[in-house]
Amino acid sequence: xxxxxxxxxxxxxxxxxxxxxxxxxxxxxxxxxxxxxxxxxxxxxxxxxxxxxxxxxxxxxxxxxxxxxxxxxxxxxxxxxxxxxxxxxxxxxxxxxxxxxxxxxxxxxxxxxxxxxxxxxxxxxxxxxxxxxxxxxxxxxxxxxxxxxxxxxxxxxxxxxxxxxxxxxxxxxxxxxxxxxxxxxxxxxxxxxxxxxxxxxxxxxxxxxxxxxxxxxxxxxxxxxxxxxxxxxxxxxxxxxxxxxxxxxxxxxxxxxxxxxxxxxxxxxxxxxxxxxxxxxxxxxxxxxxxxxxxxxxxxxxxxxxxxxxxxxxxxxxxxxxxxxxxxxxxxxxxxxxxxxxxxxxxxxxxxxxxxxxxxxxxxxxxxxxxxxxxxxxxxxxxxx
Amino acid sequence: xxxxxxxxxxxxxxxxxxxxxxxxxxxxxxxxxxxxxxxxxxxxxxxxxxxxxxxxxxxxxxxxxxxxxxxxxxxxxxxxxxxxxxxxxxxxxxxxxxxxxxxxxxxxxxxxxxxxxxxxxxxxxxxxxxxxxxxxxxxxxxxxxxxxxxxxxxxxxxxxxxxxxxxxxxxxxxxxxxxxxxxxxxxxxxxxxxxxxxxxxxxxxxxxxxxxxxxxxxxxxxxxxxxxxxxxxxxxxxxxxxxxxxxxxxxxxxxxxxxxx
Numbered sequence: 001x002x003x004x005x006x007x008x009x010x011x012x013x014x015x016x017x018x019x020x021x022x023x024x025x026x027x028x029x030x031x032x033x034x035x036x037x038x039x040x041x042x043x044x045x046x047x048x049x050x051x052x053x054x055x056x057x058x059x060x061x062x063x064x065x066x067x068x069x070x071x072x073x074x075x076x077x078x079x080x081x082x083x084x085x086x087x088x089x090x091x092x093x094x095x096x097x098x099x100x101x102x103x104x105x106x107x108x109x110x111x112x113x114x115x116x117x118x119x120x121x122x123x124x125x126x127x128x129x130x131x132x133x134x135x136x137x138x139x140x141x142x143x144x145x146x147x148x149x150x151x152x153x154x155x156x157x158x159x160x161x162x163x164x165x166x167x168x169x170x171x172x173x174x175x176x177x178x179x180x181x182x183x184x185x186x187x188x189x190x191x192x193x194x195x196x197x198x199x200x201x202x203x204x205x206x207x208x209x210x211x212x213x214x215x216x217x218x219x220x221x222x223x224x225x226x227x228x229x230x231x232x233x234x235x236x237x238x239x240x241x242x243x244x245x246x247x248x249x250x251x252x253x254x255x256x257x258x259x260x261x262x263x264x265x266x267x268x269x270x271x272x273x274x275x276x277x278x279x280x281x282x283x284x285x286x287x288x289x290x291x292x293x294x295x296x297x298x299x300x301x302x303x304x305x306x307x308x309x310x311x312x313x314x315x316x317x318x319x320x321x322x323x324x325x326x327x328x329x330x331x332x333x334x335x336x337x338x339x340x341x342x343x344x345x346x347x348x349x350x351x352x353x354x355x356x357x358x359x360x361x362x363x364x365x366x367x368x369x370x371x372x373x374x375x376x377x378x379x380x381x382x383x384x385x
Numbered sequence: 386x387x388x389x390x391x392x393x394x395x396x397x398x399x400x401x402x403x404x405x406x407x408x409x410x411x412x413x414x415x416x417x418x419x420x421x422x423x424x425x426x427x428x429x430x431x432x433x434x435x436x437x438x439x440x441x442x443x444x445x446x447x448x449x450x451x452x453x454x455x456x457x458x459x460x461x462x463x464x465x466x467x468x469x470x471x472x473x474x475x476x477x478x479x480x481x482x483x484x485x486x487x488x489x490x491x492x493x494x495x496x497x498x499x500x501x502x503x504x505x506x507x508x509x510x511x512x513x514x515x516x517x518x519x520x521x522x523x524x525x526x527x528x529x530x531x532x533x534x535x536x537x538x539x540x541x542x543x544x545x546x547x548x549x550x551x552x553x554x555x556x557x558x559x560x561x562x563x564x565x566x567x568x569x570x571x572x573x574x575x576x577x578x579x580x581x582x583x584x585x586x587x588x589x590x591x592x593x594x595x596x597x598x599x600x601x602x603x604x605x606x607x608x609x610x611x612x613x614x615x616x617x618x619x620x621x622x623x624x625x626x627x628x629x630x631x632x633x634x635x636x637x638x639x640x641x642x643x644x645x646x
Contacts, residue, residue, distance in 0.1 A: 011578050018572055049575035062575055 016075035031205035046116020059110035070247035077251025081355035082205025089157035093120030121158035159209030180230030191216030202354030249323035256334035324359035386439035391501035422502025460573035476603030483516035518560035
């Protein structure tokens with residue numbers, strides 16, 4: 001289907017596709033098998049300016065927005081969600097700076113992020129604070145000109161590999177959610193170390209670690225926005241990034257469809273290719289229809305976000321929810337169509353199925369997305385009375 | 386460092402078909418690409434610029450659509466692009482091509498290094514590099530697989546040979562041709578693509594570069610193509626099986642039967 005993309009958007013899509021096909025597809029199985037961070041791919045993406053895509057031109061970026069980011073993420077995800085997660089998590093970590101950073105912070109950090117020289121990670125989740133972001137235990141205490149951080153973040157994407165971390169910590173526990181603040185912490189700061197690298201079911205090319213703060217002192221200027229704004233920074237960040245997770249779902253679903261139909265055309269049973277059986281045809285038709293519906297929703301929401309709309313929580317939650325549930329179903333169906341071959345590591349669809357699962361879990365589980373959507377519906381209904 | 390890269394637009398070899406009557410390539414409707422060996426030349430020029438600063442200019446001779454190849458080079462990071470295009474250039478052999486390119490290079494002006502791929506995949510002659518160097522009156526190093534050092538107007542490079550390699554030192558300016566072992570070409574960048582999209586390629590005619598049209602194109606080409614023919618098909622082939630000893634015995638037997646030994 002033609003989504004009436006602009007010339008620039010088509011250029012971005014084609015380049016991301018070229019990177020996916022030439023740099024990611026040949027190594028994705030090895031990255032998955034070896035739990036290996038894709039530095040070579042990240043360097044190729046940096047050289048092609050993909051890290052600057054969503055960063056304003058005055059900071060060395062291309063000044064593009066959500067739709068362009070989604071288009072790039074979709075193409076990368078067709079090849080490998082592990083790689084696209086490393087790329088998208090960089091954007092996630094950058095959003096607090098983009099949305100709430102001071103001019104000085106933007107000038108200091110964004111150019112290096114745009115050029116891909118310094119990778120970013122976002123640190124919100126903890127052992128007791130996942131869906132319930134209010135349960136954050138990590139603290140930041142102002143002492144003179146420094147904040148002192150203590151606590152442990154868990155399951156942080158790009159942990160250990162990133163050089164810049166945007167961290168949510170409690171500055172005043174008595175204020176509840178309004179007692180959280182956002183900070184920039186650079187790798188190498190004394191008192192800031194990394195825990196073990198997690199051994200995951202999927203997206204194994206991406207790095208997931210603990211971030212450990214033990215009397216880690218950072219300059220006062222590293223506070224993002226104001227004290228007490230941390231929860232808002234986190235929520236706005238997630239609102240902005242969620243559509244991109246939907247784009248990952250669209251990408252991996254399409255990647256799985258492409259593999260499934262390629263296989264099914266060649267696979268002969270009862271003397272004919274299995275694509276001639278309606279049982280297979282109908283599954284393929286549903287896969288593509290659902291994926292196209294997901295893509296339409298993701299692109300529409302991305303355009304809505306880019307229009308400068310403020311109330312983006314519900315639509316971005318819907319895009320994430322629908323596209324990632326679709327991804328799980330479509331990748332599972334792709335394995336089914338390919339049968340025994342689909343289950344084998346010789347073919348990429350079993351990995352796609354494992355990778356797709358995380359999309360229903362991270363950046364807000366799909367149950368939390370439903371909460372967001374329903375609460376907003378109820379709120380709207382109450383307003384109309 | 387001012388570097389000029391000579392590139393050629395060639396038909397994508399994976400798509401090429403032969404006209405069985407004339408035995409020439411059917412170029413109509415075949416997608417064009419930058420000669421793959423020239424991609425390594427572009428990459429090496431970009432790397433030298435990253436190390437030493439300066440400017441990379443890509444130069445080609447060809448019909449107006451060859452501007453697309455130049456734009457692709459710009460999307461990879463080249464600073465400027467020049468197209469030598471004139472009806473008088475048509476039908477050039479390697480000599481006339483080298484003459485035209487050398488005139489174009491002189492018009493661009495001063496340079497430290499000219500780089501091109503070792504040969505083009507359509508003609509496969511590998512003659513344009515050395516001929517152009519000669520016409521420019523600069524030293525020439527073929528088959529460069531590594532540039533070791535560039536300093537004080539001198540360059541040290543490794544020249545790939547059939548067995549091993551030579552280490553060659555040359556004064557600059559010079560012209561080199563490169564082999565694929567030298568690097569891994571990068572992908573285009575978004576900024577490069579955007580620049581290429583809006584770029585108006587500089588196009589020079591024979592008059593612009595001060596080239597005598599009698600020395601260009603078909604008129605200036607000493608090469609005369611007498612006949613084009615496909616090489617004779619190979620004889621029958623046979624794949625032997627069995628142990629190595631059995632296969633060797635069979636080979637010897639076959640050769641004797643055919644009175645070849």
